[in-house]
Amino acid sequence: MAILSKIRERSMFLILVIGLALFAFVLDPSTISDFFSANKVNQVGEVNGETISRQEFAEALDAYKAQTGNRVSEMQAAKTVWNNLLRQKIYKAQLEEAGITVGEADIMNAIYESPSIQADPRFQTSGIFDKNKLKEHLATIKEEKNQEWAAWQNYMSSLKNNIEKTTYDNLVAAGLGASLKEGEAQYMTENTKVSGKYVYVPYTTIADSLVTLKKSDVENYINKHQDAFQVEASRDINLVRFDIQPTKEDEEAIKAEVASLIEDSEVNNTPVKGLKNTTDYLLFFEENASDLTLDKNYKFKVQVPQVIAEDIFNGKEGDVFGPYKDADFFKLSKITEVAQLPDSAQASHILIPFVGASSADATVVKTEEEAKKTADSLLAVVKADKSKFADLAKEMSSDKGSAEKGGFYDWFAYNRMVPSFRDFVFEGKKGDMGVVKSPFGFHVIKIDGQKNFQSVVKLATYGRKIVASETTENAVFQDAETFALELANGKNFDEAVKEKSLTSLPAVGIKSLDENVPGVGNERQIVSWAFDKETEEGSYKRFDIDGGYVVAVLLAKTAKGLMPVDNAISRVRPILTNERKAKMIEDKISGATLEEIAKSVSQSVRVATDVNFKSPTISGVGFEPKVVGAMMNAKENEVVKNIAGDKGVFAFVVESKELPTALPNYDTFRKRIASERKSKSFQIYEAIKKASDIEDNMSSFYGIQ
Secondary structure (H helix, E strand, O other): OHHHHHHHHOHHHHHHHHHHHHHHHHHOHHHHHHHOOHHHHHEEEEEOOEEEEHHHHHHHHHHHHHHOOOOOOHHHHHHHHHHHHHHHHHHHHHHHHOOOOOOHHHHHHHHHOOHHHHOOHHHEEOOEEOHHHHHHHHHHHHHHOOHHHHHHHHHHHHHHHHHHHHHHHHHHHHOOOOOHHHHHHHHHHHHOEEEEEEEEEEHHHOOHHHOOOOHHHHHHHHHHOHHHHEEOOEEEEEEEEEEOOOOHHHHHHHHHHHHOOOOOEEEOOEEEOOOOOOOOHHHHHHHOOOOOOOOOOEEOHHHOOOOOHHHHHOOOOOOEEEEEEEOOEEEEEEEEEEEEEEEEEEEEEEEEOOOOOOOOOOOOOOOHHHHHHHHHHHHHHHHHOHHHHHHHHHHHOOOHHHHOOOOEEEEEEOOOOOHHHHHHHHHOOOOOEEEEEEOOEEEEEEEEEEEEEEEEEEEEEEEEEOOOOHHHHHHHHHHHHHHHHHHHOOOOHHHHHHHOOOOEEEEEEEEOOOOEEOOOEEOHHHHHHHHOOOOOOOOEEEEEEOOEEEEEEEEEEEOOEEOOHHHHHHHHHHHHHHHHHHHHHHHHOOOOOHHHHHHHOOOOEEEEEEEOOOOOEEOOOEEOHHHHHHHHHOOEOOEEEEEEOOOEEEEEEEEEEEOOOOOOOOHHHHHHHHHHHHOOHHHHHHHHHHHOOEEEOHHHHHOOO
């Protein structure tokens, strides 16, 4: 009865647990065991037994996105954050083992030493950095717990990670010195030269067809070299693109629509002006849905579409040209103005910025009205005495690049400067002075020179982008659907492609966090589908992509771990082939002298001079480090044979060894070795990472099991 009583008391709790478990089972039967193992559900990985939780990863991801202004893609951000978290955990463990901790004082000292913090006016007293002002500011925003405090927390966290990394790297580097004996050995190894004779039998002397390899040979090889053949989980897919492209009929229809806009017309009994007679070009572009904006700048001949340039520059104001095809548009161009302008000019200016101008820094305090008043005053001065312009530019202009030269800009082209500056200089006359406003502030300008006057035009160029019609889009959709339906009815993918004269695009080795699909571009949806546990080999699906459709079929799944034998064949075959060829060559080699050996393999005796470790190449053969190493360690005048190199099998006799001149001191070489060792912090980290026990389940964060 006591047991029954306990069950009744906890009935609601049991019902809740069972209900949640059944709900999890309905969603995914495999998750019922995970329901009682929260660590699996709530973590994205482990480093040496320390969990990286979903929450920790999500918070780091959000912080990184905010830091980068969301300028990186989701997957790029995820990979960077994961690697950062790995690095933090690994360094933290190493520092703990070394008994070193990075505390608040270390972080604050790093903040105090930051040039950007020291230069911030908020933390200065009389222009000098004041620690107390910084502390007061941090205390205030910490109490308010606003967004700025969150940003400071991220900054301090980043500083801590950097300090930990630097501390560890410095500790390791401190123990990576080198002895004078090592320096001497390095010097001797690099500069010892050997000379002698050799026989070289290239692997190419044996045809590949004479070497028989079995799949089991490849399997045995990768089993013996497992570290070199570890792979991530990947998928191989094949896909066909169905691009929505405008047909010839679509082009002709758009061209006819554009042509109809030249002359006046009538819509619903209302007269409508064509481009030829309109004077309100902005309204014309808006009412007729131009895909180009109205460009009011003068155009030189080289700046006009070359398909129509000759006609335009032989025309007059009011003439209309087109429709003509330029890139992906059909266009109409009307000459609205003809003028003579120089193609280059010289000018001097004094730039007076105001608060909010593009060039304004923290020292700029003038309002727009004050800056204009200053510019006008300067204009009055230089108009009265031009000789003062250069000195005033040096003293007053915020454009430091030109101020040093008295505000002078030597010959520049029409499109070099901002529009207001350009228009004043190119449309005015030499000697003119005036004030113009630009995004950078107010410019006091003097026109110093103009040359190469030529005809220019202003054009009202209307454009309609050449795009596929709705009929064409529907036809492409139907083609994609028909292809997918044939696959659904059991037709072989390759047969269907061949039958319809399509082109298939293989995408091999796609990883779970990839975004880019070869031949298609950034299509994360295809990658997610390929890794969905419901997607089996042979499964297909149609996807909507930018500008068309894709039908994809999953060819193969590769699990994380040892590379499948079939995938390794292309990589292992050349290695095993050369090993077999080396054995076949060795079996042919006979004789006690190089001459006898050369005769046995139908080769000649060659000469090797001044071979060394610094550049392990053999004249007439190429890079052969294994053979050069054997020569360096061989006894003089002794025949050495059956040395399998990268390109063939060698036999040789070292006739002389030339040792380098002994040095009084090998400290230079010792320092070089020590410097090289200390610069390998990345390799050190990679070695520690390889030795760490890392469980990477980051793909589960994106629903991929």
